[in-house]
Amino acid sequence: MKQHRTAIGLVTTAVVICVVYIGYRLVGGSSVQSTDDAYIRADSVFVSPRLSGQIARVAVEDNQQVKAGQLLAELDDRDLLVAQAAAASSVQAAKAELENLGASIERQSAIIDQATATIRATAASLKFSQANAQRYLNLSNAGAGTQQEQQKAEAELLGWQATRDRDEAIRIAAVKTLSVLKARVDVAKAALAKANAALDQADLNLSYSKITAPQDGMIGQRSVRVGAYVGQGQPLMAVVPVDKAFVIANFRETQLAHMHTRQAVELRVDSFPEHSFKGWIESLAPATGLSFSAIAPDNATGNFTKVVQRIPVKIMFDEHQPDLDRLRVGMSVVASVDVTQER
Known part of the structure; x- marks a missing residue:
């Protein structure tokens, strides 16, 4: 009887262990x-245009396989071409202005050299006139010359002095004009840089008219149609x-x-x-x-x-x-x- 109870206990224990193990496996183990x-x-x-415009061409069909960089759609680029041409003309005008200023600076340097040479010539004439006036003054004081000759010599001296002042003023004005021209060169360079930037933007805008695939894949949810006007950022299709x-x-x-x-x-x-x-x-x-x-x-x-x-x-x-x-x-x-x- 005792052995029978022991066997029953062992069987019960084994059943309990099996039930616990199976439950553990089923629940979380x-x-x-x-x-x-x-x-x-x-x-x-989702592919979207970077510019607003009218669709001129759709190059893909629904569910079509595409490669990265492949053309998907194209905007009407006529306005963009006009803008690009205008920007290119602005660049040419800015370059011409810069070249014109360069030539003007060279010409102004020559004018300054000319004014300097004129001043030297006037200085020589003034020196002669000063000596001549002094000579007639001495003769007049000695009673050997006439007063008319002395006055004439003094008048010529005053005329050459005025000529010297005029020539110096011309030289100073020429130097200042050269400084103005050099300052305008900086402005022209800035204008050229601005025109080049506008041309770069026009080139970019023209490139944006061609909408390409950003990655390899299959076209889905294509809603774009030829002739439709689309806004910037509007989803056209998915890749x-x-x-x-x-x-x-x-x-x-x-x-x-x-x-x-x-x-x-x-x-x-x-x-x-x-x-x-x-x-x-x-x-x-x-x-x-x-x-x-x-x-x-x-x-x-x-x-x-x-x-x-x-x-x-x-x-x-x-x-x-x-x-x-x-x-x-x-x-x-x-x-x-x-x-x-x-x-």
């Missing part, structure tokens, strides 16, 4: 964590890099205890039930999806009900798998992570 709250995503780019698609899987916070980067992931896409895809965890989000909500929850007031939060996990596909090129953004996925295995 499983090595595979799964979620069906997962979708295929990609870093899509979706389907070859770089990834999965965002929202796991419950209770599933992340042993989850980390580089772990292997099995991905089942609803559109391809016949086989699964392989992937790996690239990163875990720094916060729950609710944390980035426009209206954050306030649990400090009222009744509180605990809700298990979900953390977005980014999963990349392994390369060289069949049907990868058939994946599309938004497809539903069931993601299963084996927390005991790494890629």
